[in-house]
Amino acid sequence: xxxxxxxxxxxxxxxxxxxxxxxxxxxxxxxxxxxxxxxxxxxxxxxxxxxxxxxxxxxxxxxxxxxxxxxxxxxxxxxxxxxxxxxxxxxxxxxxxxxxxxxxxxxxxxxxxxxxxxxxxxxxxxxxxxxxxxxxxxxxxxxxxxxxxxxxxxxxxxxxxxxxxxxxxxxxxxxxxxxxxxxxxxxxxxxxxxxxxxxxxxxxxxxxxxxxxxxxxxxxxxxxxxxxxxxxxxxxxxxxxxxxxxxxxxxxxxxxxxxxxxxxxxxxxxxxxxxxxxxxxxxxxxxxxxxxxxxxxxxxxxxxxxxxxxxxxxxxxxxxxxxxxxxxxxxxxxxxxxxxxxxxxxxxxxxxxxxxxxxxxxxxxxxxxxxxxxxxxxxxxxxxxxxxxxxxxxxxxxxxxxxxxxxxxxxxxxxxxxxxxxxxxxxxxxxxxxxxxxxxxxxxxxxxxxxxxxxxx
Numbered sequence: 377x378x379x380x381x382x383x384x385x386x387x388x389x390x391x392x393x394x395x396x397x398x399x400x401x402x403x404x405x406x407x408x409x410x411x412x413x414x415x416x417x418x419x420x421x422x423x424x425x426x427x428x429x430x431x432x433x434x435x436x437x438x439x440x441x442x443x444x445x446x447x448x449x450x451x452x453x454x455x456x457x458x459x460x461x462x463x464x465x466x467x468x469x470x471x472x473x474x475x476x477x478x479x480x481x482x483x484x485x486x487x488x489x490x491x492x493x494x495x496x497x498x499x500x501x502x503x504x505x506x507x508x509x510x511x512x513x514x515x516x517x518x519x520x521x522x523x524x525x526x527x528x529x530x531x532x533x534x535x536x537x538x539x540x541x542x543x544x545x546x547x548x549x550x551x552x553x554x555x556x557x558x559x560x561x562x563x564x565x566x567x568x569x570x571x572x573x574x575x576x577x578x579x580x581x582x583x584x585x586x587x588x589x590x591x592x593x594x595x596x597x598x599x600x601x602x603x604x605x606x607x608x609x610x611x612x613x614x615x616x617x618x619x620x621x622x623x624x625x626x627x628x629x630x631x632x633x634x635x636x637x638x639x640x641x642x643x644x645x646x647x648x649x650x651x652x653x654x655x656x657x658x659x660x661x662x663x664x665x666x667x668x669x670x671x672x673x674x675x676x677x678x679x680x681x682x683x684x685x686x687x688x689x690x691x692x693x694x695x696x697x698x699x700x701x702x703x704x705x706x707x708x709x710x711x712x713x714x715x716x717x718x719x720x721x722x723x724x725x726x727x728x729x730x731x732x733x734x735x736x737x738x739x740x741x742x743x744x745x746x747x748x749x750x751x752x753x754x755x756x757x758x759x760x761x762x763x764x765x766x767x768x769x770x771x772x773x774x775x776x777x778x779x780x781x782x783x784x785x786x787x788x789x790x791x792x793x794x795x796x797x798x799x800x801x802x803x804x805x806x807x808x809x810x811x812x813x814x815x816x817x818x819x820x821x822x823x824x825x826x827x828x829x830x831x832x833x
Contacts, residue, residue: 442514448795482513526747537581543822597645634702
């Protein structure tokens, strides 16, 4: 692209080779053909301003690239766009011990922020399996959730301020760390979850939490979904839950095949729960064990164990967190959806019947965040079916899945965004009036439609 010469970026921060285009132009979805024109690596907010104004002048579309761990195609470049990678904007700076805040550039790895917080005697609680490669900017763009939402909420709860560059090349510094700020619209919240369609996040002021209390991890075997909800309710009422996750026996089988971990419990079950509970004292542990024994007595669970060491806690979590990696060789078609917590059993049963009726030979692996109503559906590609044929069939499945979601007044995307994969189904969750308003908002911030165009809408 001759127009690249108009940029003042160092040549080392501009890449056009095919390998770089393919690498930076995709996320964890595997069903899109990547077609990008260049990859740019800004180092400062001012570089992003220059890139945006250059793109606007030359009518060039931009796609943001973070850790590329998303599952909706929101970071995929498929139409000769220029990719803006935040990989080199990875500094943690301006820690304030009184406010317990820290400024992070968009490319900071989630785990790096978590470690920084621990070094300061504090805590960053947004946590998920991709912590080692996801970036803060991408987490903000999708309002990432993860395994501890039941205790700490989504990403948006921890964003005290944002620096963003809009599609017009304007720099907005939003909220700037204020706890109380009753001065009109909170544009910070508008950018959180916007998937880079309004502008690009370049820096975030992160609110850290006091260090958490000690916790205990339990792994429980549960015969059916309705019992899982009873277990969740009593643990929520009687203990301080940090996380409450479930997975199916089929998911466990794939994890064990991939990792060679032993059977977690002597008793096999249709479902398993891994839950983490605050446990700052012996009396708290006694209460946890009392709740556990109560669940056994009522046959809500058929077996279980309380981790007796840090290593056992890690292993219990691996049964849940290693699911996605263990399924990767099966080219799964993934969906993450959300319904009200109380509607989870009815939704899963409804959808399970639909899938068994229409695709009786397909394997479907379930797992998810029961504590916040977020379910992950993984449909495994049957042996002998081509990638193209599988994708066509899964697009039919999408309609069935989202119709089931709509019946429960749920969301077609809980934490991975809309991106390319779900935009045609946005109306299953949002009204026509909402969609029209969202399109109008995008036009205000991105008048030339250069910021991640074709995503969400």
